[in-house]
Amino acid sequence: MTRAPSLGRRLAVAAALTKLFLPVAGALPPAAVIAVAAGPALAEPAAAGPSVTVTEARTTEIVQSVLVAGSMIAREEVLVSPQVDGLSIVAILAEEGDRVAQGQVLARLDRTSLDVQKAQNDAQIARSEAAIAQANAQIAEADANLVQANNAFDRTKSLRDSGNASAETYDQRAAAARSAQARANSARQALAIATADLALAKAQGRDIEVRLARTEIKAPQGGIVSRRTAKLGATASMLPTSEPLYRIIADGAVELEAQVAEVDIPSLKPGQPVAVMPAGAKEALKGTIRLIAPEVDKASRLGRVRVALDGNPPVAIGSFARGTIETGRKHAVTLPLSAITYTRSGPTVQTVKDGKIATRKVTLGLSGGGRAEIATGLAAGETVVARAGTFVRDGDLITPVAMN
Template sequence: MIFTPTRLTLPIAAVLVALAGTAAAQTAAPSVTVATATRQELRETVVASGSFVAREEILVAPEVDGLTVVEILAEEGDRVAAGQVLARLNREMLDVQLAQNAAQISRAAAAVAQAKSQIAEATASRTLAEQQLERTQQLQRTGSATNDVLDQRTTAARTAGARVESATNALALAEADLVLARAQRRDIELRIARTEIKAKVGGTVSRRTARLGALAPAAGDPLFRIIAESQVELEADVPETTLARMRPGQPAEIDAAGYAAPLPGRVRLVAPEVNRSNRLGRVRVTLTGTDRPPLGAFGRATVEVARSSGVTVPLSAVMFGQRTTVQVVKDGLVETREVVIGLRSQGRVEVREGLKEGEQVVAVSGSFVRNGDRVAPVAAVQR
């Protein structure tokens, strides 16, 4: 008996051909690395480098001239309170002037008392002379007194009045001398008080130039420099494009030499002017913690200029051009979508429109796949 397989083997052959075609199609789909869109908070930062400076530096100079330093009570790095004595100047000459002034005040006070006595005496003499003149005038009208006697009484009354006026002027002069002597005393006492060099505000002494025995001129270099309230800032110059994104109050982390961890800070000042020659603008970042790097040390602040929470993808997955697009992989097919992006930070970019959380995108834009291509997605390694 001869076996003829023609009818029985045709359906099997068709199935085998179909399976072979499907396998070939699956084999032909290229593998593409994909990344999943996840919701994440992004922080956009800028870097500002500069040097540490005092927020306000108070210059402490002597307010009395020509005296030498006899005592120093504060050193660099000391924390001082407002009104605390930092140094003392020689006051011996002022003490001598104070003693002389005390004698002048006593003398002027005695002159005032003497002038008042003279006024009282002259007033009494004038009263007597006026009474005698009045009686003589009455007698002269009755013929009992001669003209010579009347003239004598008139002259005596006028002389007594002049003595009263002279005594009054002497009193005014003595009182003026007393006022002047007391004013001089207040001046001397003020100069003596200023021989104690005091801190005008509390803070940290950053520099001391006072030297024992040295003359302390009022118009010379300050004896002390104080960091007001111990507030230290990072002063940095940034490009004008960066300056436009910075605002007072933005948080910052400051890297300083000698400190293992960043120091907390906050932007305090953004200068309203850009240098015309180098196109740089000035910003100041205040340290908000307790650590205080030395003035003049180098620092680098990382300032947070924006923060947002949304759907993010790797920055490499976004293609920039006339349109901003991503390639979404769904059911093994590639779909090119136009998206609206937001913040970029830490190698990722926020997608505000055009993509949902959980969707997969081609991890590297510009791969050799096009819209509608079939691919075999391979998940990117999470790092």
């Protein structure tokens, strides 16, 4: 029921009407003016609801992605250290950024002292070979003397048995036979010693040859030189604490080592495509997930993934990069994320029908690009409040304003 205006308000309305019809007031009887003023109460127009921005649920393609960030690193880094100690560097043959092949000489060490040792060893080998030849000659001579001494002893023994040789002669021939046997044994021992000396000299010669070969610092695997610490005149050291002379990116393969939130790890798997954007790059590089670390950091709750780049593009290791990993793509009913409210009972939206608000529970699916898939609870074409958290409740009347 419409409430009648107060007397003061009715008089004000009457005054306004009087001014409006002042040019024709003379043609109207005073009673008419009074009738207008005292007529039935004027009904007030219904108050309009507040303006609220709304949007429609519509079917679009939604792409869900996981964003990761990290640094570019070498997939495998080859450390090149000297394998001979105490020699100075006399030549640098590779620089940072050079692509080198397996076995290529990167630097050379001073080999003067090793050349002297090799000359001495060669002389030792020659001496041992001569000693062996001499020992063989002594053996031949000792064997001949032994045969002669044994024959003489045998004859003397026969003569003594027949009484034609004295005991003294017998003893002399027996001693001569034993002496010849001893000299033959000594000659054979000398041969054994000379043979051992030759084997030792040859082993030392092989060791010197190995050390001479190691004076050429070679690349154990092909790739790109990422760092050179070798300096002319520096002494090569094999100590574990010494810095390697060279660092090589094996096969030039660079990849992204990125950190990812632990909640996103279950949606990742090796082989998934990744768009990698290094710092300063204008176009993303193509890559794939090569490895997912099985461990999550207890403090940061972040895991690690390794992303291999297709084609091994020239990217500086250590540089920052971001990666976008697509984890889902489909056509579905979607809404802007701003239209969704998250409550203890689950996500909800505020639908608008005939200007009236109604809250409805929904089930979400994929999310990406600022939109979320509405799996259940809402159909395409339905209108909802565009910005969740607007101070309207179920049953409120609003004036819908389409979202730009």
